[in-house]
Amino acid sequence: MDYAIEVVTLPVTDVDRALGFYVQAGFVLDVDYHPNDEFRVVQLTPPGSGCSIQFGTGLSATLVVTDIEAAHREMSERGLNVSSLRHKAGLPDWQGGFEPGIDPGRRDYASFFDFTDPDGTTWTVQERGSLEK
Template sequence: MKFSVEVITVPVEDVERALRFYVDRVGFVLDVDYSPNDAFRVVQLTPSGSSCSIQIGKGITDAPVGSLRNAYLVVTDLETARRDLLGRGVQVSDIRHKTPIAAWDGGFASGLDPARGNYASFADFSDPDGNRWILQERGYRTA
């Protein structure tokens, strides 16, 4: 049997504010904005190149606003992704990497992993409601 994660629900308080943040600042693509009545609205957004979307809305979850923690957005160039988000007005943490790599015990050091190894470098940001996203580098290649 094959399973596929295709949608993650992100609990937000103000749908319009969250929609503007994810589209205008983070660069997600708006797929669906459907509201058949005042009690229900589903907005589906997809990060460029992703097979998994997020949903924000009204009447779609009872999870506390801002309770999403550590959803990963994987990028091939963490420095560029961070710089782009900062340029769009998103507050992104400094880059950090796992250390020691060979026997990782949960510690981090500042900056990119010197070897630019897969899954070793991170930064994070939060949306206006406090939902936290982790940027992780995978597939970086020098030319």
């Protein structure tokens, strides 16, 4: 299983100030999504980069896989304490809620699970490019 880092999560003290800074620095704004007070993701990409940055509210470090069920099984077999699989509820107008299991349509970035390292860093594993599409 390949685990890709497509985005690096940055800690910031002021999301809007950071957004202004990175746009001024020439980064391209990809996403500024804020469906509720508990979640906001701002994602920007440096020109020519294959990896983006993100910051906001309610975010964690992220890995991307093509088969969320296989990744979940593999991490569990390695002895990691992984969360249950979940998917975004209410797509396409997602407001931050989740339902158990994988996304029935296997949509990109809609199915997840988490694990936490010994220092408390939470990683979210999400599916993109499912083999079942």
